[in-house]
Amino acid sequence: MMQKIEKIDSYPVHVEPFHVDFNGRIFPGVLGNHLLNAAGNHSQRRGWGIGALNENHYTWVLSRLCIEIEEMPRQYEDIEIRTWVESVMRLFTNRNFSILRPDGTPCGYARSVWAMIDMDTRKPCDLLSLYDGDILRYVVEPEENVCPIQGHGRLVFREARLARTLDTYYSDVDINGHINSIKYIEHILDLFPRERYERQMVRRLEIAYKAESYLGDRLSFYTQVINDNEIGVEVRKNEREVVCQAKICFE
Amino acid sequence: MMQKIEKIDSYPVHVEPFHVDFNGRIFPGVLGNHLLNAAGNHSQRRGWGIGALNENHYTWVLSRLCIEIEEMPRQYEDIEIRTWVESVMRLFTNRNFSILRPDGTPCGYARSVWAMIDMDTRKPCDLLSLYDGDILRYVVEPEENVCPIQGHGRLVFREARLARTLDTYYSDVDINGHINSIKYIEHILDLFPRERYERQMVRRLEIAYKAESYLGDRLSFYTQVINDNEIGVEVRKNEREVVCQAKICFE
Numbered sequence: 244m245m246q247k248i249e250k251i252d253s254y255p256v257h258v259e260p261f262h263v264d265f266n267g268r269i270f271p272g273v274l275g276n277h278l279l280n281a282a283g284n285h286s287q288r289r290g291w292g293i294g295a296l297n298e299n300h301y302t303w304v305l306s307r308l309c310i311e312i313e314e315m316p317r318q319y320e321d322i323e324i325r326t327w328v329e330s331v332m333r334l335f336t337n338r339n340f341s342i343l344r345p346d347g348t349p350c351g352y353a354r355s356v357w358a359m360i361d362m363d364t365r366k367p368c369d370l371l372s373l374y375d376g377d378i379l380r381y382v383v384e385p386e387e388n389v390c391p392i393q394g395h396g397r398l399v400f401r402e403a404r405l406a407r408t409l410d411t412y413y414s415d416v417d418i419n420g421h422i423n424s425i426k427y428i429e430h431i432l433d434l435f436p437r438e439r440y441e442r443q444m445v446r447r448l449e450i451a452y453k454a455e456s457y458l459g460d461r462l463s464f465y466t467q468v469i470n471d472n473e474i475g476v477e478v479r480k481n482e483r484e485v486v487c488q489a490k491i492c493f494e
Numbered sequence: 495m496m497q498k499i500e501k502i503d504s505y506p507v508h509v510e511p512f513h514v515d516f517n518g519r520i521f522p523g524v525l526g527n528h529l530l531n532a533a534g535n536h537s538q539r540r541g542w543g544i545g546a547l548n549e550n551h552y553t554w555v556l557s558r559l560c561i562e563i564e565e566m567p568r569q570y571e572d573i574e575i576r577t578w579v580e581s582v583m584r585l586f587t588n589r590n591f592s593i594l595r596p597d598g599t600p601c602g603y604a605r606s607v608w609a610m611i612d613m614d615t616r617k618p619c620d621l622l623s624l625y626d627g628d629i630l631r632y633v634v635e636p637e638e639n640v641c642p643i644q645g646h647g648r649l650v651f652r653e654a655r656l657a658r659t660l661d662t663y664y665s666d667v668d669i670n671g672h673i674n675s676i677k678y679i680e681h682i683l684d685l686f687p688r689e690r691y692e693r694q695m696v697r698r699l700e701i702a703y704k705a706e707s708y709l710g711d712r713l714s715f716y717t718q719v720i721n722d723n724e725i726g727v728e729v730r731k732n733e734r735e736v737v738c739q740a741k742i743c744f745e
Contacts, residue, residue, distance in 0.1 A: 259527070259531055260530075260531070260534060260668070260669065261527050261530065261531075261668060261674050261675075261676055263668070263669050264664065264667070264669070265664075265667050265668070265669060265670070265671045265709065266669075267669045270665065272665070276510070276512050279511075279512065280510055280511070280512075283511060294570075318669060319545075412684035412685075413515065413516075413683055413684050413686065413688065413691055414521065414523070414680045414683065414684050415684075416515070416516050417511070417512060417514070417516070418511065418514050418515070418516060418517075418518045418569060419516070420516045423512050424512075425512055429665045432664055432665060433663035433664050433665050433666075434663075435664065437664070437709050437710065440664055458516065458688050459688065
């Protein structure tokens, strides 16, 4: 008899006091961190965690993250993050998330795109052939993939304006010495003034990671107004290379 | 028969990937955040949580925090934070912590000092008379107070040198609009270069909170070298008022 494969995991989150903004709602960066932890747990339980992968000199790289929230969870709320693999292609896999209240109603959803790289060559691997395509066993059926938010759009930066330049320090980097994915989100959201957050919330946040930056790199943040409520942000390191691009939608 | 009063609580912590530094050890600020959460839980369970207090227009204010660590927990480790009330005076209470490995051996300890203020007048309250001295019921017996680290010392800033000035943004403030206690620690530790963290770890961190600062305040960080391994840091807001003072001991 075939064993049923569990494809969707649930990850509980308690919204902590220092993890909420001045409106008492969870910081989008903190929520992003919880999503990545939920993803890490889900992979690990299926033998695809970075611990196991690193032994074979492979690692996951987050390529895109997109979060869309109807109502940001509040301080002391308990929420549940559900996550699953939507699809796997040769070089990328799509992982989706739902963010649920205790009564099961959704606060929002998220989408992410990941690549696997060889840690020695830094080149992407073929996910479909790795471990004999084992990862395909975890792809959910189409009817289980409830993630009714748009995928990542394409961002074009034509008239971007330098908004801020900052140096990176000890707190910015992760165990690999890279500026951590969540810190970019925090620095990007710090570009907007208090007044914006007093009257609006982040409704949707899209970020595409293009290159790695390191402790000591100087990051420049270029903004491009799309409309009153949508702003594109491009982050460049050392005045040259594009590190990531984001779009923030307020409401 | 008298009911036994539980005085010491245990708070489990899993060390998350994005919560460790480039050495794979938990960031001292993140550890501080866990301590404050453990403190909040402990108070809340005994009817002294800020939720209940706020209804009566009282709130806790962290006055001092001191963490001394023998070995910083690593990524993916599970640790246990134990916390209890050491003593209560009229205007302050001392709360201590131990930080334990799964086998019960200590990674380190912490001490904290708290005041209670009236939210309307911002004046301190008499802890001994509030709620008929109920808080005294939770003070541990001397033999239960195992916290073998030195208390807070006095810091004198005579020849402090301006090390950095920074503006404060959205991510820096808590639900009250104050720069959050943990963010000061992060900004202070960001004053030290990568090379320092490559060869040394934070062995002890002491911080005394003197005044509140707010979103938009400009913070200046003044450092004073005590010796090769000990540095004092004074944070002033808007070039005038002292906001907090810290001492960092590396080893």
